[in-house]
Amino acid sequence: MSYLFDEEKGARYLLMGNDAIVRGALEAGVSVASAYPGTPSSEIIENLSKASDKRNIYVEWSVNEKVALEVAFAASIAGLRSICAMKQNGVNVASDFLLHVALSGSRGGIVLVHCDDPGALSSINEGESRHFAKMIELPLLEPGDFQEALEMTRWAFELSEELGLLVMLRSVTRLSHASGNVRIGSLPGTDKTACFKYDAVPGDQASGPVVTMPVPPHHEALQRKLKKAVALFEKSPFNTYTGPEKPELLIVTCSACNLYSREAVRLLGAENRVGILKVGTTWPLPPDLIRKNLSRTDTILFVEEVLPFLEENVKILAAEMAKDIGVKTFHGKNDSTIPMTGEMTPDLVVDAIKRILKIDYAPMPETFRNKAREIAAKMAPVRDLTFCPGCPHRASFWNLHNALEIDNRRGFVCGDIGCYTLGLLPCGFSTSKTSHSMGSGIGIASGFGKLTRFGMDQPILAVCGDSTFFHAALPALVNAIHNKSDVIFVLLDNSGTAMTGFQPHPGTETDAMGGNVPPMDPAALCRSLGATVQYADPFDVDATQAILLRLMEEKGARVLIMQQMCALSPEKKGKKKYRVSVDQEKCIGDRCGCSRLCTRVFRCPGLVWDADKGAAVIDEVICAGCGVCASICPAGAIVREEAV
Amino acid sequence: MNAAGPNELRAEVFEKDLCIGCGACVSLCPYFKNYNGKTAMLFPCTQEEGRCFAYCPKVEVDLDAVSRNMYGEPYSMDPIGRYRSVMKSRAGKMVTRADFQAGGTVTALMTYALAANKIDAAVLTGRDGLLPIPAVVTEPNAVAGFASSKYTSAPTLAAFNQAVREGRRNLGLVLTPCQALALAQMRANPMKQKEFVDPVSFVAGLFCTWALDYRSLRDFLVEKTDIKKIQKFDIPPPPAGVMEVYTESGKIDIPIDEIRKRVPNSCDYCFDMTAEFTDVSVGVFEDSTAWNTLVIRTERGQAMVDGAVKDGYLEIGEMPEENLAHLKLAAGNKKKRALERGRGQGMVKTAKEGGRAAIRIDGDIAGMA
């Protein structure tokens, strides 16, 4: 039986943090779930979509995070419970709406799950989303283990309804993607009706229009709600203390760092010397709880990811309470006991405790550790980040790179967010020269394209995937076209949101629940905006480069759609278009005339350099049969035959 | 001794803005491409020694070695290089009239060479608008279609390299001096390739004082006329001081100062006005646009001219002493300017001097320059 549907209260499952959140939402009777995909948050909506039929949930992959939150919010003020999930920087996108949601208040329980990515394991930033809770004035919960992920999610809906306020629930990669034992609760009925009531006067939280004006009384109401939250948090079972009554050192921690702190204390055998205060309700902080725990000792260590959020907020309270609790010595990020950036690990916590308590502990002798590191470095093959074999992006960047070099005016590509972010790296021939938030490639390009009056004559290109196109590139493209910016917008259309696992987007024909929806045609959209639109198949390298070169001679906003299905696309999987082999007699190899173009520069993983024979070979297991390498070999040594 | 690879080529030629886009390094491998008259390097290559560097006429050209390979003698101090005779010439009655730049000598010689099977194919330079486009021609009648000068520098040798890759041999070429210098280096097999056979049977050189940068000229002319409809260019001898652009709707005169701005940096260092490393060289004839100046340099060149005259493809006449003196003066001036400039910037060296050079000549460079 799937954990999604099991009715047996108390049954145990090994669940990923994201699954535990899903189960918590199901136990809370969630009716609407929306998200924009982004690691490490994507599984939440994916798994809820599997329960959409049986649990009567409307599930949606929205066009971007802001719209996702708007969709979830509509459900809330129609009296339903709703959940919205996103990755850390998604909150930035949603934040404008979030600010107004805080002020207007909500009705049915609404929970925003935001998953941070400390260490940027699958992100190009290490954004800290917790500060939004403080900045926008919303309650924030942080589960400290997998069981809590479930229970806290379930409770977050009740809390949201009790306060009439959206509740933020923050996870991190190591919680969302790691697994632990979870005991499930019971599932409620699925019968619900939605109705938006607006007949009462504005400001009537239960049945008036939902607005933020006039602002002062709304803001005051928000402050009252937060006060109420503090009162509830004082009694919350999600804030726990473990350790001796009067420890030498108090660790204040939250989220996955709770697990690292426990592990570190155990490793050091310091259970009698160190106490751990795990805070689950990290904003607004309950002062009595803090006072009680800070009174235990004078030395405090904060362990959290990424920025010193808990640390700074506790310190403010400690300053206010100094008369009662005395002066404390604080260790954490601000005094560099704990690094300010990157992921936390039990080792880092061990290190910090050792230094503070002057404990002598070597997990392994230094020489052994160095040796181990050395051997590991030698044995592990160097694996650069690269595109998959047969990936259309490799071909696309090959064409972009070559066309830009051939054009010879120092043109460049403004990159964007998706698999093709790798266009920055050697696997994308280092073609992209900027990379920021979603949709910002074309936005930046739009700006570059207006610098001709200052003598800038470099061709400006921007790339963007089909999902990113709808997410945030459209307004920037509108801007570029309207302002007659000299840019080429290259849409890398691989028919799906490949990077995060092929979630549908407005360009696809199915929705999150598998239903039929009308696909939007980016080309038609661009044309209706007034741009000239051309198509190219990136696997046809000569034709694509010729089109790019021609476009670079033109002015104004130009759109090129490079169309080729992702190598991993479910429709393509397993099918090789070509059988490809190398005629080793013809191969020029390492000599003048080729210099190993295929294995040194193009570097599809399907191509291997056979040093003994001095020729390239195809690894048939890895090769996806796209046939592109046959078109780049200067000797015609790579042969492709149509596979039958 | 002074051999090097593509990375030096990039550093010494591209980064110093000395590439003229001759195409000698193009189509040998995937790394160099010529587009809009400019050659670009697409990716770094790891060869320590490469044909690209060896062939390039803008870096480490050992003039004595090139000359010995061609003429069996070291580099000549004569302003117009080594030659057997100089005369005036023009296309004969066997040649269909076309838009010759001057007397049509070049068209005549190449048409004859193909018709008499002296060569199997000719590498010529046509154009699309202002853009020179090299091509390989096998039909004698097709040669006239390539008549007239394209004053923008052309990657003619890229087409030659491509033809050789495709297995063509016994080729004839029409080349500017820099292109001819690159070809002369190629023919010396500098990389000592075992399978090397000289694929060249005849080279006609063009006189050249400078060429123009395509993009720059195009962007300038596009404001003045429909560049697709340009019929011909001419640079009448001084004191005209203009470049004439013939279009369907008449002639446009472009002041020579505007034109001069569009001359690539590379031409300022070019010492060769008369294409010194060819079988014959052809330029305009001072007194009449209906004739050419023809310099015969090699035995092969002599034989080709004799054959063409005999079969009625070419008419020749005597070169007045005064014209020859004029020619030598002009060529000598160009040479002196370029060598002085190059010497001053450490680009012209003797065989023994260290560091990278553009050109090496043994003997009294200072005296010559």
Ligand SMILES: Cc1cc2nc3c(=O)[nH]c(=O)nc-3n(C[C@H](O)[C@H](O)[C@H](O)COP(=O)(O)OP(=O)(O)OC[C@H]3O[C@@H](n4cnc5c(N)ncnc54)[C@H](O)[C@@H]3O)c2cc1C
């Ligand atoms: C860039 C340039 C500068 C020149 N400068 C001078 C000068 O300063 N003084 C002088 O006396 N003569 C100069 N010439 C030569 C002159 O313009 C004539 O080409 C020459 O007199 C031959 O005339 P023709 O009537 O025999 O040529 P045609 O019979 O008209 O034949 C012309 C031939 O030149 C070839 N050709 C045209 N353009 C190019 C090019 N860019 N690169 C390589 N091949 C080309 C074509 O393949 C064609 O076969 C120059 C030529 C060029 C291309």
Ligand code: SF4
């Ligand atoms: S690109 Fe072709 S010639 Fe070069 S190494 Fe690969 S197979 Fe051999």
Ligand code: SF4
């Ligand atoms: S055909 Fe060539 S480029 Fe395509 S997957 Fe196979 S090895 Fe890679």
Ligand code: SF4
């Ligand atoms: S060394 Fe050879 S392979 Fe390398 S760039 Fe030069 S010509 Fe090409």
Ligand code: SF4
């Ligand atoms: S060989 Fe010709 S095209 Fe290549 S770098 Fe030298 S001058 Fe430029």
